[in-house]
Amino acid sequence: EAGVAQSPRYKIIEKRQSVAFWCNPISGHATLYWYQQILGQGPKLLIQFQNNGVVDDSQLPKDRFSAERLKGVDSTLKIQPAKLEDSAVYLCASTPLYEQYFGPGTRLTVT
Amino acid sequence: RKEVEQDPGPFNVPEGATVAFNCTYSNSASQSFFWYRQDCRKEPKLLMSVYSSGNEDGRFTAQLNRASQYISLLIRDSKLSDSATYLCVVNKGAGKSTFGDGTTLTVKP
Numbered sequence: 001e002a003g004v005a006q007s008p009r010y011k012i013i014e015k016r017q018s019v020a021f022w023c024n025p026i027s028g029h030a031t032l033y034w035y036q037q038i039l040g041q042g043p044k045l046l047i048q049f050q051n052n053g054v055v056d057d058s059q060l061p062k063d064r065f066s067a068e069r070l071k072g073v074d075s076t077l078k079i080q081p082a083k084l085e086d087s088a089v090y091l092c093a094s095t096p097l098y099e100q101y102f103g104p105g106t107r108l109t110v111t
Numbered sequence: 112r113k114e115v116e117q118d119p120g121p122f123n124v125p126e127g128a129t130v131a132f133n134c135t136y137s138n139s140a141s142q143s144f145f146w147y148r149q150d151c152r153k154e155p156k157l158l159m160s161v162y163s164s165g166n167e168d169g170r171f172t173a174q175l176n177r178a179s180q181y182i183s184l185l186i187r188d189s190k191l192s193d194s195a196t197y198l199c200v201v202n203k204g205a206g207k208s209t210f211g212d213g214t215t216l217t218v219k220p
Contacts, residue, residue, distance in 0.1 A: 031206050033208070035210075040212070041212050041213075042115075042198050042210035042211050042212040042213050043155065043198075043210045044210070045207075045208065045209070045210075048206065048207065050205075050206075055205060055206070055207070056205075056207055091154060091155075095206060098143060098145075098160065098202070098206075099145075099157045099160075100147075100155075100157070100208065102154035102155050102156070103154060104153075104154055105154055
């Protein structure tokens with residue numbers, strides 16, 4: 001069974017630039033999460049989708065972050081414009097019920 | 112106060128040692144609990160779920176105390192390969208998960 005796919009794996013951008021991340025969850029998993037993990041901290045939930053609907057986006061900085069999951073399958077997360085403090089690993093996870101399966105993450109560096 | 116708090120660590124133990132991690136949560140309505148393991152520069156992976164009656168998987172034992180709102184993970188006979196960060200996860204229902212900041216374990220020969 002294929003795991004959660006994410007791309008790109010690494011990205012370096014300058015502050016105020018835009019960036020987009022892509023995630024393809026495990027087939028059949030209705031729930032998809034985006035997390036931000038800053039070095040030394042645990043993953044922090046940004047947004048949770050159930051199929052193509054948003055369940056929880058209370059911690060998403062909506063002035064600069066946006067996410068969509070138009071067909072209830074793959075998803076994109078965008079940051080526009082990026083700030084230095086956005087440097088982190090962005091993890092995508094999907095779940096059939098309880099166990100979350102994570103992708104390898106995208107390591108973003110904002111200079 | 113954070114929703115999920117873990118022992119700050121790091122824990123440095125010799126091979127064969129027994130080590131225990133604790134995790135406390137603030138939302139009494141939390142419904143399900145998990146321990147995830149995260150290796151350096153890798154993604155988190157589920158280690159085990161935590162049940163009210165306690166559960167064991169080989170050298171690992173997880174326990175939940177709902178009255179005191181804490182979860183524990185006990186690792187017996189530590190191996191070098193157990194070196195990792197252990198993340199406590201609390202679900203509030205509808206799949207809404209909160210991760211702790213993790214406790215780092217280093218097992219030394």
